[in-house]
Amino acid sequence: MVTGVLFDLDGTLLDRNLSLLHFADAQYDSLFTTYAEDKQVFINRFIELDQRGYVWKDKVYQHLIEEYRLPYTWEELLDDYLNGFPKYAVSFPHTLPLLESLKKKGYKLGMITNGFKDFQSANIDALGIRSCFHDILISEQAGLRKPDPAIFRMAAERLQIKLDNCVYIGDHPVNDVAASRYAGMRGIWKEDNYYPDDFEYDGIVRDLLELEPILDKWTARI
Structure with missing residues (x-):
């Protein structure tokens, strides 16, 4: 039985796909508007690097910091992800x-x-x-x-x-x-x-x- x-x-x-999209949108507005002119391109790149969650965010943020010359450490961005994602789940x-x-x-x-x-x-x-x-x-x-x-x-x-x-x-x-x-x-x-x-x-x-x-x-x- x-x-x-x-x-x-x-x-x-x-x-997860929808949750991540909502989170990425909010994080862009909060942290990245000055450094990435095209919001949708940036979000698409974030989602591409994420690989449906099979690439952990430390690696994702390291790539983004290098590509966009972001003035943050990957640890700061990862902490923002860990605390912020559940709000958009x-x-x-x-x-x-x-x-x-x-x-x-x-x-x-x-x-x-x-x-x-x-x-x-x-x-x-x-x-x-x-x-x-x-x-x-x-x-x-x-x-x-x-x-x-x-x-x-x-x-x-x-x-x-x-x-x-x-x-x-x-x-x-x-x-x-x-x-x-x-x-x-x-x-x-x-x-x-x-x-x-x-x-x-x-x-x-x-x-x-x-x-x-x-x-x-x-x-x-x-």
């Missing part, structure tokens, strides 16, 4: 209603996210979803990172649920879907046009509202 539902954060519950549509409904139905909810503990915790709190989860596992705190199957096993153990009773939902084909399936869970892809649809998954959703009927169907069949 499906009793545990686990989620990725960035790109699955947190609309937004979830995908229907995130909170979905989580509340699943919890009400008796599913145990968990989260596995790569990242730094304080930063990801601030984003989770900004979305107002912490109380929906029975357990949240952040890679820095766990000492493990996706796609290591051990972090999925750890999450299941903390929820006290067998791996084959767990479903994991994420946007990354390897780190989320393939890794969770390899660990013994079912893997659902939160579809993202950035990635080609050429890998195996147990289910697919574009809107989070599509998830609940899939889970209920699987639970009813077993």
Whole structure:
């Protein structure tokens, strides 16, 4: 029986692309207007260097400082990012209603996210979803990172649920879907046009509202 539902954060519950765009816009207005004449070009460069979050911001800001001759240290800009990004964090549509409904139905909810503990915790709190989860596992705190199957096993153990009773939902084909399936869970892809649809998954959703009927169907069949 499906009793545990686990989620990725960035790109699955947190609309990171939109959140980053809002943050970059605000940071430009606050710090960069004097040094980068074209706002949209600067923001596009920031997003390009960010590489969907897979390049940490110390490197991003080092590049920007050199390219635009900014009068800041990368440490100052990184600190502004760490403190400022959560203020612009937004979830995908229907995130909170979905989580509340699943919890009400008796599913145990968990989260596995790569990242730094304080930063990801601030984003989770900004979305107002912490109380929906029975357990949240952040890679820095766990000492493990996706796609290591051990972090999925750890999450299941903390929820006290067998791996084959767990479903994991994420946007990354390897780190989320393939890794969770390899660990013994079912893997659902939160579809993202950035990635080609050429890998195996147990289910697919574009809107989070599509998830609940899939889970209920699987639970009813077993």
